[in-house]
Amino acid sequence: MLGWVCSYTPEEIFMAMGIRSCRLYGGDHQATAMQNLLPVNLCPLVRACLCEGLEGAGTGASLSGVVSTTSCHALVHLANAFQHARGGSGRFFVYLLDLPRTLDRENEAACLAFAASLRDMAGRLSEFYEVAWDDNALRTAIAIQQQVRLLLQEIYRMRQERPEQFRAAGLLELVRHAGCTPKEELAALLRSLVASLRDQPLEAIPQVVYNRGFNASQPGSRGVVATQAPTGAPPEAGERMRSSGVNRRTGQDDEHVPSTYLERLRRQGPPRGPRLLITGSPLPPAYLDLIEELGGNVAGDDLCQGYRYCLHSVDAGLDGDGGDLFLGLARSYLQRPPCPRMLAGQTRFAYLQALIRECRAQGVVYHALKFCDASLYDYTLLRSRCVEAGIPLLFLETEYRDAGLEQARTRIQAFLELLPENLSSGVHLDADLPASTSR
Amino acid sequence: MTSNTAGETMDFESLMHNMLRDRRRWNRVLSSPLTYITFGGLIRLTRGNWPLDAMYRMGLFAFNEIGRAFTGKAPVVWSSAFFPVELAWSLDLCPFSPEVAAAYIAGLGFGEETLTMGEQAGYSRDICSFHRCIAGAAAAGNLPRPAALLASTLLCDGAPLLFQGMAALYDAPLLVLDVPYDSGPDAEHYVAGQLEQVWLNLAELTGRRPDRARLAETVQHSEEFRVQMQRVSDLRCRVPAPVSGNDLLGFIYLFFVGQGSREAAAISTSLAKEIERRVAGLGKRGQPGRRPEKFRLLWMHLKPYYSEELMKFVDQEGAVLAMEEFNHIYWPPLDPQQPFLSLARKTLSHFAFKPVTERIRVMEDLARRYQVDGIVHFSHQGCRQSCGGALMIKEALQEKGWPVLILEGDCVDGRNEACAGMLTRMQAFLEILQDRKRMEAAG
Numbered sequence: 001m002l003g004w005v006c007s008y009t010p011e012e013i014f015m016a017m018g019i020r021s022c023r024l025y026g027g028d029h030q031a032t033a034m035q036n037l038l039p040v041n042l043c044p045l046v047r048a049c050l051c052e053g054l055e056g057a058g059t060g061a062s063l064s065g066v067v068s069t070t071s072c073h074a075l076v077h078l079a080n081a082f083q084h085a086r087g088g089s090g091r092f093f094v095y096l097l098d099l100p101r102t103l104d105r106e107n108e109a110a111c112l113a114f115a116a117s118l119r120d121m122a123g124r125l126s127e128f129y130e131v132a133w134d135d136n137a138l139r140t141a142i143a144i145q146q147q148v149r150l151l152l153q154e155i156y157r158m159r160q161e162r163p164e165q166f167r168a169a170g171l172l173e174l175v176r177h178a179g180c181t182p183k184e185e186l187a188a189l190l191r192s193l194v195a196s197l198r199d200q201p202l203e204a205i206p207q208v209v210y211n212r213g214f215n216a217s218q219p220g221s222r223g224v225v226a227t228q229a230p231t232g233a234p235p236e237a238g239e240r241m242r243s244s245g246v247n248r249r250t251g252q253d254d255e256h257v258p259s260t261y262l263e264r265l266r267r268q269g270p271p272r273g274p275r276l277l278i279t280g281s282p283l284p285p286a287y288l289d290l291i292e293e294l295g296g297n298v299a300g301d302d303l304c305q306g307y308r309y310c311l312h313s314v315d316a317g318l319d320g321d322g323g324d325l326f327l328g329l330a331r332s333y334l335q336r337p338p339c340p341r342m343l344a345g346q347t348r349f350a351y352l353q354a355l356i357r358e359c360r361a362q363g364v365v366y367h368a369l370k371f372c373d374a375s376l377y378d379y380t381l382l383r384s385r386c387v388e389a390g391i392p393l394l395f396l397e398t399e400y401r402d403a404g405l406e407q408a409r410t411r412i413q414a415f416l417e418l419l420p421e422n423l424s425s426g427v428h429l430d431a432d433l434p435a436s437t438s439r
Numbered sequence: 440m441t442s443n444t445a446g447e448t449m450d451f452e453s454l455m456h457n458m459l460r461d462r463r464r465w466n467r468v469l470s471s472p473l474t475y476i477t478f479g480g481l482i483r484l485t486r487g488n489w490p491l492d493a494m495y496r497m498g499l500f501a502f503n504e505i506g507r508a509f510t511g512k513a514p515v516v517w518s519s520a521f522f523p524v525e526l527a528w529s530l531d532l533c534p535f536s537p538e539v540a541a542a543y544i545a546g547l548g549f550g551e552e553t554l555t556m557g558e559q560a561g562y563s564r565d566i567c568s569f570h571r572c573i574a575g576a577a578a579a580g581n582l583p584r585p586a587a588l589l590a591s592t593l594l595c596d597g598a599p600l601l602f603q604g605m606a607a608l609y610d611a612p613l614l615v616l617d618v619p620y621d622s623g624p625d626a627e628h629y630v631a632g633q634l635e636q637v638w639l640n641l642a643e644l645t646g647r648r649p650d651r652a653r654l655a656e657t658v659q660h661s662e663e664f665r666v667q668m669q670r671v672s673d674l675r676c677r678v679p680a681p682v683s684g685n686d687l688l689g690f691i692y693l694f695f696v697g698q699g700s701r702e703a704a705a706i707s708t709s710l711a712k713e714i715e716r717r718v719a720g721l722g723k724r725g726q727p728g729r730r731p732e733k734f735r736l737l738w739m740h741l742k743p744y745y746s747e748e749l750m751k752f753v754d755q756e757g758a759v760l761a762m763e764e765f766n767h768i769y770w771p772p773l774d775p776q777q778p779f780l781s782l783a784r785k786t787l788s789h790f791a792f793k794p795v796t797e798r799i800r801v802m803e804d805l806a807r808r809y810q811v812d813g814i815v816h817f818s819h820q821g822c823r824q825s826c827g828g829a830l831m832i833k834e835a836l837q838e839k840g841w842p843v844l845i846l847e848g849d850c851v852d853g854r855n856e857a858c859a860g861m862l863t864r865m866q867a868f869l870e871i872l873q874d875r876k877r878m879e880a881a882g
Contacts, residue, residue: 036834039818039826041565070620072596077827080795084831096794098619101592101599113619113629120621343590343599343615345606371565373823377600380561380574381607397563 001062002125003053004179005046005078006069007304007339008099010329013122015141015183017131023179024049024066025282025305026400037081043074043372044400045282050081065093065128067121071341072374093128095121100334101343114330122326138325144183145312151190152178152310155265158197160299160359164272168298169285170264172306179309193261267292274419275299277361278306279352280340280379281369286402291365294412300359302352303367304339311336340378348378349385356391363392363419365412370399392419454481456547465581475506490686493710500702501692507533514586514645517605518696519598521789522591522616523782525699526638529657530647535583536695537605538598541572545745545851553579554852567821568852570601577605585611587644589637593618594792594824614640622787630783638779655775657699658782662773664698667707669768674714675761678810679732681717684760685750688742694765733757734872737806737841739764739816739832740825743861745853752862756869762809764791764802795828799835806841813842813872815865820849842875844868 002014002021014021026048038047053063068079079096086092098117100110126133152175159166174193178186273295278288279302288298301307312332337351338344356364366382368375379395386393394415398404455478458468468474482499489495508515513533518524520538527534544553550572557575558564564571576582588611590602599615606613614637619626642649674681697703736753738760743749753760770788773781790801806814814836818826833843846864849855 036830039830041820042823042827073823073827076620077795077823077831080828080831083794083796084834096620098621100617100619102615102617109629109632110617113625116625117619117621341596341600343592343603343613343617345603345613368563371823373566373596373600376563376566377597377604379563381604383561384607 001064002093003049003063003066004068005049005066006071006075006097006099007309008069008071008333009067009097010118010333011179011183012138012141012145012329013118013125015145016134016138017122017125017129018137019125019129019131020182022063023176023305024052025176025179027052037084038074038077041371042077043072043369045369045372046074046078048400050078053082054085064091065095067093067095067097069097069099071099071339072372074371093125095124097121101341111327111331111334114334115324115327118326118330135325138329141183142325142329144187147187148178148183148190149310149312151187151194154194155190155197156300156307156310158194163267163275163297163299165267166298167265167267168278168288168292168301170261170266172283172285172288172301172303173264174261175306175309179305189261196262197265273297274362274416275360277301277352277356277359277364278303278367279364279382280367280396281372281375282400283367283396284398284400284402286405287367287396287398287408290405290409291412294409295416296363296365296412299361300355302337302355308337308339339374341374349382352382363394363415365394365396365415367396367398370397452547454478456549459547459549462549462552462579462581465579469505469509469581470511472506472510475502475510478502479506490683491710491713493706493713494686494689496702496706496709497690497693497697500697500700500706501539504533504535504696508535508583511583514647515583516587516589516641516645517585517602518589519591519602520595520695521593521786522589523634523698523786524589524696525654525657525661525778525782526634526641527589528660528699529638529654529778530642530645530649531653532586532641532645532647533583534696535585536692537573537576537582538569539692539695540576540582541569541851542691542744544572544576545853548745550745550851551854553581554854564852565821567595567597567819568849568855570597570821572851573601574604577608585609587611587641588613589616589641590614591616591618591786593786593789596823597821612640612644616786618786618792620792622793626787627780627783630786631779634779634782651778654778658773658775658778660701660704661699662775663704664693664707665768665770665773667704667711668766670711671707671714672762672766672768674711674718676808676810677718678735680735680759680761681714683754684736684738684763684766685742685754687766688738688760688763690766691741731757732759734813734869735759735761735809735811737762737764737802737809737811737814739802739814740819740822741765741850742817743848743853744850749848749861749865752865756866758869758872761811762805764805767801767805769801791824795831796835798828799832802832802836803839806836806839811841812876813844813868815844815846815868817850818845818847820847820852820855842868842871 002019003024004011004014004021005024011021026045038050053066066079066082068075068082070076076096079094082092083094087094098113100114102110122133125131155171155174159168159171275297276291277300278291278298282303282305291298338348340348342348355361364382364386366375366379368379383393383395392415394411396408396411398408458474459465479499479502482495482502486492486495489498507513513531515533515535516527517537518527518534520536524534544550553572553575554568555575556578557571557573560574560578562571562574573582585605588602588606590599590613592599592615602613616630616633616637618630638654639649641647671687693703693706697706734757736758769790770785773785775781791798802814805811816825816829816832818829820826829845833845836843844864846861848861
């Protein structure tokens with residue numbers, strides 16, 4: 001099992017080589033024994049991922065390698081730490097994928113450079129795992145992954161239409177699960193899920209009451225949940241959540257239970273409330289549950305573990321690159337909506353502006369992980385634009401664990417209470433964000 | 440940065456502080472040519488008080504350039520740390536390093552209020568204090584307006600992001616140098632291509648004629664700087680140390696802004712000669728080892744610029760900074776005939792932008808070469824690049840036999856909680872070094 005972290009990591013390459021891969025999310029791992037490798041003033045997600053990779057009883061224990069990226073210095077040091085702890089044996093694969101920071105559509109050099117990095121990574125993987133490279137396998141992998149992304153986009157579209165029915169954390173968990181599941185299997189599951197969601201309103205699905213804790217929300221740490229009939233019958237405690245694919249803890253195949261996915265996607269709590277967009281750093285799902293519990297409707301997100309994972313269009317690139325699959329792949333990844341780390345200037349804000357409009361968001365929640373420079377700087381830019389455009393914005397900082405939930409509760413509550421007042425005072429939430437002149 | 444080894448503050452710094460005490464006067468004072476005439480004269484009068492004549496020359500150079508920036512004598516381009524500023528010099532522009540400006544602001548005693556303004560502008564206390572300070576000064580309108588901003592992604596995640604925000608604030612173009620982690624021929628080609636494009640864009644934006652002969656001349660100056668600073672490094676191998684490493688940590692202006700200028704080449708030459716004279720015992724301060732040298736330290740990252748207390752303490756305890764990571768000349772010779780490729784190689788050769796094992800290897804080499812007793816990693820709170828690897832570096836270097844202290848602190852923000860215990864931790868570390876020496880002496 002090969003672990004990876006950043007959403008700019010093309011899983012298609014792993015798939016083409018038949019290497020099982022799994023995105024690391026840190027789970028409920030808090031840096032403990034690994035504190036001697038990474039300091040406390042470094043991204044808590046990265047520190048948790050290191051612990052997951054080195055100490056985890058499930059996926060972590062079965063990892064045969066890790067691919068990190070140069071997205072930020074925390075991820076660079078994640079690769080260093082894995083190399084430091086495991087690399088010496090020669091039996092653990094550590095690769096740091098070079099990721100350009102500029103993504104101007106005209107910047108062909110960046111695409112070529114990223115393509116070269118991808119080619120190099122494929123070569124190293126091929127050597128380490130002793131797998132021959134096959135272009136056709138990559139074509140197939142790209143096609144399957146594209147299907148998965150389109151299906152996830154479809155679910156996002158449905159959520160955007162009726163956010164009051166969807167549990168945002170459930171959708172986030174679904175996308176997280178996608179990063180850890182064989183894609184053929186996942187595509188089949190998503191197809192049935194999309195069909196079910198089209199045919200059957202979520203209100204008809206039995207409600208699931210989740211433990212509020214982060215553990216229960218993690219795809220890799222199947223928390224104890226209880227189902228609750230729509231009539232409000234008492235929860236049937238003790239039923240263990242199941243899903244298709246491999247349980248990241250036990251490594252065992254779980255039974256394929258699409259209805260469970262539907263249950264997890266079903267929204268609980270107040271059905272109506274202001275529509276919100278969540279952006280910034282990856283957010284623990286428990287915070288999304290909290291937002292909904294307090295009356296917010298998450299209509300969209302711009303999270304690398306969420307919607308942005310689904311936004312790719314690879315096929316067009318492949319046709320236009322003379323058969324250079326790596327270049328097509330590089331182009332598609334670099335040209336998708338940028339994350340806060342990218343030096344995208346106006347592109348990122350134009351994208352967010354469009355997303356706010358599409359989601360008809362009445363407010364934006366910006367989540368920053370502590371010590372995440374990319375988000376902390378990105379926030380200042382977004383803040384000034386939102387202030388100018390009159391878009392209500394809440395800044396939420398967490399340490400990637402649910403310890404701060406109660407503190408966040410007060411802030412979220414106050415924010416949601418203010419939203420109707422803002423709206424009644426005539427704020428135009430679809431106002432254009434001011435343009436930036438950054439190149 | 441203009442303090443001598445004994446930590447005596449230069450008079451002109453106090454004068455400057457008093458002049459600028461009322462923040463509302465900043466813009467008037469800083470944009471007045473009279474300021475630079477007056478204070479330039481004062482700096483000249485204090486020449487004999489500077490611990491190194493090269494420091495005096497650098498101070499004057501920096502002051503004149505700051506004057507040029509604030510009085511609008513040439514288009515100002517902001518350059519982030521590690522951006523090859525040679526490109527700006529070759530177009531006769533006025534490069535301005537906001538990071539160095541932040542160090543000066545802290546040194547003049549205005550760090551706290553400027554940081555507060557940065558935080559009020561939305562910059563979190565968890566991000567680099569150099570950047571918060573810049574953001575605060577910019578929000579207050581106290582920095583020279585840039586015609587363009589040049590940001591490199593080398594080693595610093597925050598600077599390009601900050602510059603993106605500053606570009607929006609000043610409505611000025613941002614030109615980015617995207618530096619890959621890999622350093623092979625493809626990477627050199629990628630960086631060299633970007634450098635050429637940035638150079639051409641910068642010329643167009645500022646109305647300058649891109650002159651390749653002038654660029655070659657600039658790269659030649661940069662090469663002279665490299666050679667002279669290498670000479671300085673070689674001379675510093677002597678025991679006892681012929682020069683204070685603390686003083687040399689004040690040369691960040693030359694490293695971040697000066698490279699490529701005629702002045703930086705001349706100042707580095709004068710510094711090398713001055714140290715040579717010291718080594719030969721000929722200069723006025725030519726008696727090496729003015730104070731008994733009890734401990735030799737290798738210093739990683741930078742130092743606090745808001746206060747000299749820590750460095751004074753180190754000096755008083757008889758410890759010298761035998762060498763600093765920052766002053767290590769790591770890049771290969773530059774070829775003026777291949778300016779972009781040379782600058783690309785220089786950029787890509789930074790040892791800290793490679794697997795952490797490379798930084799460990801370089802530190803190990805320096806520790807041996809400069810015969811140090813211990814290594815201090817000054818962990819500037821907001822620096823993910825440097826702090827992120829500190830624990831692994833400590834473990835590896837300790838295994839090689841060097842005591843390592845990770846000294847948590849901040850270069851600009853004295854309010855940081857981590858700063859409070861710095862002296863105690865340093866004292867404890869020096870005691871460990873002392874015990875080791877005793878044990879070694881006892882066999």
